[in-house]
Amino acid sequence: MPELTWEIVARLAYARDSAALTGLLLDASEAERLAFGPVLESGIRATREDDWWHGSSPGGGLALAAIACLPTAARVAALLGRGEMRRWPEIPADRFLEIAAARGLPWLGDLGVRLADRLPRRDVWPDTWRFADTLLATTGAVPPITEGFVRGWLRAVHESRWTGRPTPLADCFRDSRWLDLLLPHVFERDELAGELSPPWFDGTGWTRVPAFPGAIAELVADGRLERTTVLDATVDRLLRGGKATWLRPFALLHDELAPTVDELAGHAADYARLLGGAPPPVAGLAQRALRVLDDAGRLEVTILLEAGAGALTRPEKTLVTAELAALERLVRRLPDGDGRVDEVLETMAGAFHHPSLDLREMALARITGLSTRLTPGGRARLAEASAVLTGEAATRAAALFTPAAPPLVRGGPPLAPAGPPLAPAGWQPASPAAVPDLAVAPRAAPAPPPIGTPAELAEEIVALVHDETSTGWERVLAGLITLAAADGLAAVLTPVLLRYPGQLIERRWGRLVFLGEAIRAATGATEVTAATRVAWQSVHDSTDPSLIDMPDGVLTLRVAEIAARWAAGPVPLLLAIPTRVDGSIDAATLVTRMASAEAGGWEPWPLDFEQALLRVGPATEAVLDRAAGLGSARGRQLAAWLRSGGLPDPVSTPFEQASHDREGRLVARRVVAVLDSGRNDDAGLVLETALVTLVRRPRPGYDGAHEYRPDILAAVLPRHREVIAAWALPDLAALAALADADGRDATLLPLLAECSGPAGPALVLAVTYGLGARHEPDRVAATDAFLLLSAESTTAALPGAASFTTALGTRPGAASFTTAVGARLGDLGADGTVKLGRVTSALTNAAGSAPGAVWAVLSAALPPLLRAPHTPRNLPDLLELGTHAAGASHARGEITELAAVAGRSGGSRLVREAKRLHGWLTR
Incomplete structure (x- = not known):
C-alpha cells in the first residue's frame, strides 16, 4: 500500500x-x-x-x-x-x-x-x-439562518425548475425540505428581494416577471401554506418599505392572494399607512383595497381621513385625484349637521400644498361644490389653509372662504385680485444673512497641518494609494521633501513600496509610479528610471503640449520632477503646497517661502515654481512691498507676477459640435468651449500654453473622456475656474446623455463654484449640463453649484461673454450668471440636448431657497423654449415651476412668447400652465 x-x-x-x-x-x-x-x-x-x-x-x-x-x-x-x-x-x-x-x-x-x-x-x-x-x-x-444560506436556497429552488423537464416553481418549493424553515425569512430580509425575480423562460421567451408570487399563492390555495400567515407577512413586508423593485414580488403576491373584504378590513389601518408613504405601485394597491372597503361600507371615517392626509401629499397625480374623489364621496354620504364634514374638507384642503397647480385647483373645485355644508369655524380654517394658493385660485378661495363674501357664482364677474402669491409649503427665500459674502469671506478651509513624522508620512502614502485626493497628494509631497533627512525614513517607507509594487513600482507611467521613484530617490534606495524618461526639454520649452492632456497632468509632472531632480539638487521645501484645501496659496506665505529660498541659497524647481504662481491669490500693498525686495531671478518674477495680478483671464468661447447622418439630419449636438490666451505680452509661463489653449473637433466624440479626480483638477488653477470648466465640458455634457454604466459624475461643479475667477460661458454650460444630468446625485451637485454661483451675482465678464449672451437672445446688460444659464437652457432644451424634466427637478430644489435666481433662469429660458418648432417634452412642468418661482419672488412683466401661447384656444396642459404664469406676471 x-x-x-x-x-x-x-x-x-x-x-x-x-x-x-x-x-x-x-x-x-x-x-x-x-x-x-x-x-x-x-x-x-x-x-x-x-x-x-x-x-x-x-x-x-x-x-x-x-x-x-x-x-x-x-x-x-x-x-x-x-x-x-x-x-x-x-x-x-x-x-x-x-x-x-x-x-x-x-x-x-x-x-x-x-x-x-x-x-x-x-x-x-x-x-x-x-x-x-x-x-x-x-x-x-x-x-x-444566514443571508447566504437563504439566498442559496432561493437560487437552488429557482434553478431546479430547469433540471430535467421544466417544473412549476410551486412544485419546486413544495419538494424543498426547508420551505417552512426558510420561507418566513424571505419576507423578513430586505436584501433577498432581488432573488425573487430571476429571469425565467415562460414558454415564449425570457422574462423577469416574478414566478414567486404565483407559486406561493398556489401553495396557499393547496393548503400547503397557511393563508392568514402568508397574507400577514405580505402586508408586513410592504409596510417595511424599500425600493419599488424589492416590493414588487410582494405586491404581486398580495394581488394573487385576492384578499376578501374581511381580510382587507383586518389590515385597513395598514393600507392607510401604505397609501401615504409606499412606492407608487404599492400605494396604488393600498388605495384599491381601501376603495373596496369603502364601497362595502367597512371603512371607518378616521382611517379614510388618515389615508387621505397621506395620499394628498404624494407627487402621483392619479393617486391624489382618486383620493379627492373618495373624500368627496364621503362628504356626500355624511348626514347634514355631521361635525365630521369640516374635518373631511380640511383634509381635502391638504392638496392646496401640492406642487401641481392643476391638483390645487381640482381640490378647490371639489371643496367649492361642498362648501355650503361648512360651519363658520370650518370656513375660517379653510380660509387660512388656502393662503398658499396663487393666482386665480387664490382669488376664488378668498371669495369662497371669506365669511362676509357673497356665495361664489360660477361665470360671474371677476373678483378683485388677491394678495401676492405665496410659494408652496416649505419654500422660503433665503434671508440676506444666510447668503455669505463670497467676495470677502475665504472660499475654502485652511489646509491641514503638515506631516510631522516618517510614520505619519507612511500612513498618508498608504491612504493615497487607496484614494487619491488633492489634499493628500500635497501633504505627501511636502512631507517627503521636509522629512527627507529624518532618521529612519527609509526603514519606514521601504515596506510601503514592497506592499504596493503594482501601484508604486511596476507601472510605466503615472503619478503613483513617479511617487514610488521619488520615495526611492529621497531614501537613496535605487536609481530613478521612469521620471528620467520624461521629455523634460519639451516640457520646459512648451513644444509638446500632449504631455499635459488635461490640467491635472501638471501634478503628474510635478511628482516626476521631484523624482528626477532630487539626486542632482534637493530642496528643503516646495513652493506650490497650498495654504487652503481648494489649492490656493496665500500671497504672503508664498513671498515668505521665496525669501527663505533666497536666504538658503537654493532655487525652486521650475514646475513647482510655476504651479505656485498659478495658485497664488491677490496680494496686499504690504505683501507687494515685501516681494519687491526679493533679489533672485525667480524672486523678481514672483514680484512682477503679483504686481500684474497673475495669469490674465483666458478667452473662453462656446464651440458647437454636431454630427449628422448620411441624409444630413442632425444626430447629436453638443456645445463645449475653446480657450485662447488672454495675454498680450511674452511674459507667459511654461505651463500656460498647455493650460489656456484648448481646441475642439467639430464633431462630438469621446475626446473629453479623461480619468481625473475633480479635486485634483480644480486645484491646478483655483483662481481660474472657467479654464477648468472648459477642459471638463465634454465629460460634464456626457452626464446628460450617456448610459448608467458611465463612471463620470458632477462632483467637480461645487468645487468650481467654491474656486474663484470669472464665471463665463464654459461654467454656464457646465452647470446647465449638470442640472440636466441623468442621475439625481449629479443634479444635486449641480444645484449646489448653481446656488453658490447665483449668490455671488457673478457677471459673465470673460472676453467673449457679451457675444455669447447676445447670440442666445439675452437682453443687453442682463448677462448675469443666472440669465446666462437660462439662455443656455433655452438653447439646449429646445432640441432635447438637455431634458427639461431633469432640469425642472433640479430647479425645483433650488427654488426652495433661491426662487429669484430660479425665476431669472426661467425668464431667460422660456422664450426660446416656447419658440421651438416642436414643443419640448416637460415644458408644462417648467412653466408650472415658473409660476411658483415668479409668485415667491413677486416677479412681474410680460414675456411675448408666453403671451402668445396663453392666448391659444384649447385646454392642453401647456396652454393652461401658460395662462397661469402669464396671468400672474401681467396682473
Missing part, C-alpha cells in the same frame, strides 16, 4: 482521480490518516495562488483528503474555507460521504452547519449551496 505523502495526494488531486484517491485514503489506517492531517494542512497553506492551476484545480481531491485526515469539523471547515478550496461544487459528494461513513464521523452534521455558515452573503452559487445542503440532509442537522 502506498504511503500517504503530500506528493502522491497532490498528484491524484490535480489529476481529479477521486476513485484512486478515495481508495488510497481508506486503505490507510485511522492513525496514519490523522498523522497525515498536519502535512495536508501545511501543504495547502504552502501552495501559492499560481500553483493551484496546472490544467485543473485540485480543490475537490484535497477536500476528500481533508474529510479523511482531519480530526474535527472545525479544522475541516477552516481548510475548505481557504481561497481556492472554496470550490465546493468540484468535491465529489458521494466520495466525500463514503469517506465520512467509513470513519464513522459523529460531527458530519456540525461540518454541514459550519460550511452553511461560511456561504458568502451575495455570491453564493446553487451548486456551492447544494454541497452544504447535502451534508445537512444526510445528518438531519438544522442549518443556520
